[in-house]
Amino acid sequence: xxxxxxxxxxxxxxxxxxxxxxxxxxxxxxxxxxxxxxxxxxxxxxxxxxxxxxxxxxxxxxxxxxxxxxxxxxxxxxxxxxxxxxxxxxxxxxxxxxxxxxxxxxxxxxxxxxxxxxxxxxxxxxxxxxxxxxxxxxxxxxxxxxxxxxxxxxxxxxxxxxxxxxxxxxxxxxxxxxxxxxxxx
Numbered sequence: 768x769x770x771x772x773x774x775x776x777x778x779x780x781x782x783x784x785x786x787x788x789x790x791x792x793x794x795x796x797x798x799x800x801x802x803x804x805x806x807x808x809x810x811x812x813x814x815x816x817x818x819x820x821x822x823x824x825x826x827x828x829x830x831x832x833x834x835x836x837x838x839x840x841x842x843x844x845x846x847x848x849x850x851x852x853x854x855x856x857x858x859x860x861x862x863x864x865x866x867x868x869x870x871x872x873x874x875x876x877x878x879x880x881x882x883x884x885x886x887x888x889x890x891x892x893x894x895x896x897x898x899x900x901x902x903x904x905x906x907x908x909x910x911x912x913x914x915x916x917x918x919x920x921x922x923x924x925x926x927x928x929x930x931x932x933x934x935x936x937x938x939x940x941x942x943x944x945x946x947x948x949x950x951x952x
Contacts, residue, residue, distance in 0.1 A: 769847040773810060775839040778832045781813060782821045789861050791827040797892040799831035804890045807832070810841035812860075817850050824860040875901050 811825030822829060823845065832840045848856065878901055882888055888898045 769845070772844045774842055774844065776820075776842050778829055778837060778840050780820055781811065781829055781840075781842070782818070783826055783829065784822055784857065787822075787826055787857070789826065791830065794827045795830045795834060798827050799834045800890050801892065802828070802831055802837075803835060807837070807841055810843045812843050812845060814846075814848070814853055815844040816846035816848075817853070823848075823853055823856055871901070878902060 807828070809825075809828065811828050812823040813825075814821045814823055829840070878888060878891070878893070878898055881891070882898075882902070889895070891898075893901070
């Protein structure tokens with residue numbers, strides 16, 4: 768592992784990889800908002816040895832920098848990778864993020880905290896529609912289910928078709944796709 772060399776260069780001096788398979792235009796504006804809000808905190812990674820100034824990772828950040836009219840951007844120069852490793856790293860850098868999942872409860876908590884302190888949630892990269900969906904999911908779902916005392920009798924009634932659910936509620940059998948547990952909602 769070699770030492771990292773970080774420099775600030777003009778965005779125009781960087782060369783996008785022409786075979787970049789990642790379509791990133793939809794991400795440019797959210798990344799630009801992030802850079803504007805927080806500064807340029809994640810440098811662009813560039814191949815210095817084989818194709819001087821060609822981008823390995825950071826194509827979206829470059830486009831965002833150009834959109835913002837930045838005069839300089841942080842760049843990490845690497846000279847210890849083979850052309851084959853660089854090709855693989857480009858794909859790996861983009862693909863590995865797709866394996867991560869959101870812990871919805873923690874995400875809702877973080878979004879709620881930011882909203883409560885007055886932060887514009889638009890800078891998070893989540894659309895207003897997504898934020899609304901996440902935050903509305905935080906409603907206490909226990910209000911929509913029968914209590915333990917009533918459930919055994921009502922489940923039996925529902926199974927034999929004689930149940931008379933509360934007005935406004937359409938109780939039906941639901942099977943959890945993860946664990947297979949059955950319940951009535």
